Amino acid sequence: MPQSLPASMDMSHATGLAWLRQRRLQQLLWVLVAVFGLVIVMNLGFGRYRSAGLEMVIVLALALAMHWNQRARTMHAVGLTVATLLLGLCVLMVNNQGLYDEAPMAFPALLLFAGLFGFRRMFWGLVCGMLAVVALLFFLHQAGVFHSAPVMPLDWRRPFVIGLIVLVTGLFAWLLTSDLMLAMRQLEAEKRALEASHARIEVLAQRDSLTGLPNRSLARERLGFLLQQARRSGGMVAVMFLDLDNFKTINDSLGHAAGDDLLCQVADKLRACVRETDTVARVSGDEFLILLGDLQDEDAIVAVVAKVTHLLGRAFTVEGVEVLATASLGIAVAPRDGEDADLLLKNADTAMYQSKDAGRNTFCFFDASMNESVTEHLHIASGLRSALAAGELQLHYQPQFDLHSGRILGAEALLRWHHPELGWIPPGKFIPIAERSGLINELGSWVLRQACRDAQAWRSDGLGELRVAVNVSPLQFRRDDIEREVAQALLASGLPATALELELTESLLVADARNIGEVLQRLGAQGVQIAIDDFGTGYSNLGYLRRFSVHRLKIDQSFVRRMCANAHDEGLVRAIIEMAHCLDLQTVAEGVEDSQTLERLHAFGCESAQGYHWSPALPADAFVEFVRDRQAVAG
Numbered sequence: 001m002p003q004s005l006p007a008s009m010d011m012s013h014a015t016g017l018a019w020l021r022q023r024r025l026q027q028l029l030w031v032l033v034a035v036f037g038l039v040i041v042m043n044l045g046f047g048r049y050r051s052a053g054l055e056m057v058i059v060l061a062l063a064l065a066m067h068w069n070q071r072a073r074t075m076h077a078v079g080l081t082v083a084t085l086l087l088g089l090c091v092l093m094v095n096n097q098g099l100y101d102e103a104p105m106a107f108p109a110l111l112l113f114a115g116l117f118g119f120r121r122m123f124w125g126l127v128c129g130m131l132a133v134v135a136l137l138f139f140l141h142q143a144g145v146f147h148s149a150p151v152m153p154l155d156w157r158r159p160f161v162i163g164l165i166v167l168v169t170g171l172f173a174w175l176l177t178s179d180l181m182l183a184m185r186q187l188e189a190e191k192r193a194l195e196a197s198h199a200r201i202e203v204l205a206q207r208d209s210l211t212g213l214p215n216r217s218l219a220r221e222r223l224g225f226l227l228q229q230a231r232r233s234g235g236m237v238a239v240m241f242l243d244l245d246n247f248k249t250i251n252d253s254l255g256h257a258a259g260d261d262l263l264c265q266v267a268d269k270l271r272a273c274v275r276e277t278d279t280v281a282r283v284s285g286d287e288f289l290i291l292l293g294d295l296q297d298e299d300a301i302v303a304v305v306a307k308v309t310h311l312l313g314r315a316f317t318v319e320g321v322e323v324l325a326t327a328s329l330g331i332a333v334a335p336r337d338g339e340d341a342d343l344l345l346k347n348a349d350t351a352m353y354q355s356k357d358a359g360r361n362t363f364c365f366f367d368a369s370m371n372e373s374v375t376e377h378l379h380i381a382s383g384l385r386s387a388l389a390a391g392e393l394q395l396h397y398q399p400q401f402d403l404h405s406g407r408i409l410g411a412e413a414l415l416r417w418h419h420p421e422l423g424w425i426p427p428g429k430f431i432p433i434a435e436r437s438g439l440i441n442e443l444g445s446w447v448l449r450q451a452c453r454d455a456q457a458w459r460s461d462g463l464g465e466l467r468v469a470v471n472v473s474p475l476q477f478r479r480d481d482i483e484r485e486v487a488q489a490l491l492a493s494g495l496p497a498t499a500l501e502l503e504l505t506e507s508l509l510v511a512d513a514r515n516i517g518e519v520l521q522r523l524g525a526q527g528v529q530i531a532i533d534d535f536g537t538g539y540s541n542l543g544y545l546r547r548f549s550v551h552r553l554k555i556d557q558s559f560v561r562r563m564c565a566n567a568h569d570e571g572l573v574r575a576i577i578e579m580a581h582c583l584d585l586q587t588v589a590e591g592v593e594d595s596q597t598l599e600r601l602h603a604f605g606c607e608s609a610q611g612y613h614w615s616p617a618l619p620a621d622a623f624v625e626f627v628r629d630r631q632a633v634a635g
């Protein structure tokens with residue numbers, strides 16, 4: 001009976017088909033043996049011994065064919081069966097009623113058999129053989145040599161034999177069509193599987209597997225299409241390059257699963273910012289692309305930028321921790337900034353780096369002058385590598401004051417770089433480049449060692465027990481050996497740990513919730529002071545202040561500088577000071593530029609401050625002079 005191939009059999013498609021043919025042939029040979037057996041019994045019963053003898057020979061030949069088939073000599077078995085049956089049928093015809101005999105009715109079944117199991121030449125040979133036999137018998141009949149005549153009386157044997165022939169033919173036809181149907185179903189299933197795997201390959205090739213967003217290649221293709229459309233309609237196309245500001249910190253500290261979760265949340269938010277017809281793509285780790293087509297003016301671009309910055313400005317909850325994932329955006333607009341997809345992508349990328357340099361969490365439209373800034377960026381990156389060895393880096397010190405006594409408490413160490421061609425380069429420009437290139441670790445270690453050496457020298461020179469505050473980049477702090485570096489810098493300089501303050505950013509503490517607490521605890525236990533720099537600029541969740549052992553908050557200069565002119569900023573500064581006191585923390589105000597601000601800070605209870613009101617950051621020897629002068633005046 002027709003059936004599918006055994007699922008358990010581990011066989012190739014070709015082996016499976018051969019197995020099916022062999023099995024089918026065996027089944028049909030059994031059927032033929034049974035049919036001829038019946039006919040033999042019938043003929044013996046009617047005393048037709050000659051016919052019965054012939055049929056026995058046929059059965060013997062079929063048995064041999066079965067034997068060969070079992071030994072996998074299928075073609076031999078098929079050839080023997082076809083020859084035996086054709087010969088047998090011919091002899092039966094000659095023996096009985098010639099062309100009136102029922103034997104030729106079995107010809108179609110024999111043809112089906114040969115078509116199913118034989119090969120082309122065998123099939124057509126059989127057709128020719130059958131036609132030749134029919135023609136020969138006809139001519140012999142005409143010539144009077146052999147007489148074909150319906151000599152047998154019509155009794156039950158005739159319909160019985162005809163019935164048997166019909167049954168065998170029907171069985172052949174049914175098996176053939178069933179096998180064909182099975183093969184077609186298998187082909188259909190294979191076609192569907194092939195289509196599905198093609199679709200999967202296409203998705204893999206064109207989609208980002210994490211977020212499901214289009215990847216760079218699909219985005220580029222779509223950009224090409226949008227540009228073509230814009231050329232025809234005269235509209236504009238905007239390419240926005242978006243890079244998350246703080247992703248590496250979050251990914252490294254909360255783990256990759258959290259990083260993935262954040263990326264998916266960001267992808268969802270970005271999708272919500274644009275129309276169905278616009279494209280949001282993820283082009284690499286934390287870089288996304290937004291393509292806006294069919295624009296008539298730049299207002300639509302600004303509206304999308306506003307939406308993006310608004311949505312990303314809200315905190316994300318990742319693994320129960322609230323983190324900020326602000327982004328820097330660069331925008332290039334076609335046709336103004338180029339009409340070629342690659343050029344627009346490059347220009348949007350350049351504009352994005354400009355946003356990063358401008359302090360992050362902002363956006364920039366591409367401007368041709370930015371290409372110069374890219375060149376400068378590369379110049380700085382290459383120069384920074386040799387700057388340390390060439391002695392081009394220096395530490396300047398900005399004094400910090402006790403607001404109650406007016407005494408100098410110490411200084412903040414601020415890095416300065418005098419480039420041989422570009423002159424003084426502000427740290428806001430080269431620190432981000434050092435962070436991106438990994439050089440920050442080397443620079444940071446040098447700053448730490450140099451600041452400790454200078455601070456110890458002040459003590460040795462009799463300037464008093466001044467402390468030094470050192471900025472530590474989040475990347476530098478996340479290295480495993482920050483504690484060892486601090487310990488070595490203190491040991492090498494002889495500076496007491498209590499005279500060293502590390503200034504950390506809020507972002508580090510918010511994102512690095514996991515092991516940072518223990519590191520701060522151990523540093524604190526040695527006596528090292530911890531201050532949070534630029535406090536108030538980023539994070540709404542201040543829970544980390546209770547978790548970590550922090551000593552001071554440095555109120556960001558943007559609030560301090562405006563506090564006399566802006567009631568909101570004044571309120572904020574006051575609130576920060578009060579909150580710090582509630583948490584047993586001290587405050588340092590940055591950016592004090594006038595006495596009015598100083599008085600208000602004093603009135604609010606702020607403990608210490610620094611700013612141009614007293615002095616900018618000074619070279620080390622000028623700082624020593626400054627302290628001596630102040631101490632001489634104070635008597």
Ligand SMILES: Nc1nc2c(ncn2[C@@H]2O[C@@H]3COP(=O)(O)O[C@H]4[C@@H](O)[C@H](n5cnc6c(=O)[nH]c(N)nc65)O[C@@H]4COP(=O)(O)O[C@H]3[C@H]2O)c(=O)[nH]1
Pocket residue numbers: 398413414415426427428431444447471472473503533534557590591592593610611612613616617
């Ligand atoms: N308008 C105004 N500005 C004032 C006033 N008083 C101080 N400043 C400036 O404000 C910045 C304060 O440093 P910061 O917030 O730690 O911000 C620093 C710090 O984040 C980073 N930086 C500087 N040195 C280092 C360093 O050695 N390591 C690391 N990781 N970062 C550093 O560069 C940033 C910028 O440093 P600077 O350009 O030196 O700029 C300094 C300082 O010169 C004032 O009254 N008014």
